Amino acid sequence: MKPSVLLAGVASASVASGHTIFSQLTADGKTYAVSYGIRTPSYDGPQTDVNAKNMACNGAPNPTTPSDKIIPVTAGSNVSAVWRHTLQSGPNDVMDPGHKGPVMAYLKKVTDAKTDSGVGDGWFKIQEGGYTNGKWATNVVIDNQGNQVITIPKCIANGQYLLRAEMVALHGARSTNGAQLYMECAQIEVTGGTGTGKPKTSSIPGVYKTNDPGLLIDIYSMKTTSAYVIPGPPVFTC
Numbered sequence: 001m002k003p004s005v006l007l008a009g010v011a012s013a014s015v016a017s018g019h020t021i022f023s024q025l026t027a028d029g030k031t032y033a034v035s036y037g038i039r040t041p042s043y044d045g046p047q048t049d050v051n052a053k054n055m056a057c058n059g060a061p062n063p064t065t066p067s068d069k070i071i072p073v074t075a076g077s078n079v080s081a082v083w084r085h086t087l088q089s090g091p092n093d094v095m096d097p098g099h100k101g102p103v104m105a106y107l108k109k110v111t112d113a114k115t116d117s118g119v120g121d122g123w124f125k126i127q128e129g130g131y132t133n134g135k136w137a138t139n140v141v142i143d144n145q146g147n148q149v150i151t152i153p154k155c156i157a158n159g160q161y162l163l164r165a166e167m168v169a170l171h172g173a174r175s176t177n178g179a180q181l182y183m184e185c186a187q188i189e190v191t192g193g194t195g196t197g198k199p200k201t202s203s204i205p206g207v208y209k210t211n212d213p214g215l216l217i218d219i220y221s222m223k224t225t226s227a228y229v230i231p232g233p234p235v236f237t238c
């Protein structure tokens, strides 16, 4: 797939042009600038190999730019991962609405959020959306002007974390490695956490399998009432 310069800025009709980037974070009522504290790529393409290291925080073939910023976040508050088609797009250009699938968010506690690659164990899921009454979670985010609302658990320990927000597009998921996974990692510092929660953690890569029923699937055969199994572990709750 190629980036579409011609179609940038509109909600395009072409599936190929409609990728997406977690490009901004809203935390404690403040929306930070595009790429502030987030390792954003210049190209909005997906990861498709769930066993690749770049499943953690993106990377080649979508090289990301490091950030030397860390965003303060209060435990127990809601943050928004802001998704945009490109780093220049506005709230009406989030992702091609033909990109349908689950939405998820993970945290990983790290010593240095600016430099930790995110690859390996330590991840726990804190938010997910799948398929409800015929509507995909990706479409919920699109309808919410690109805002993926994520509650930061109150009971986690204070300190630096990577916040990995993810959208998955399943339009091509009938074939192996056909699911398109979009993710970026934000660098955050959590305060106000009680530290009483002990999340069970998973490795990324490793958290998904190629043949997960939520990743190898023909979504066009689904009915409004169909059940959908969101990939990955259950959501951690305090």
Ligand SMILES: [Cu+2]
Pocket: 015, 016, 017, 018, 019, 020, 046, 099, 169, 180
């Ligand atoms: Cu795409």
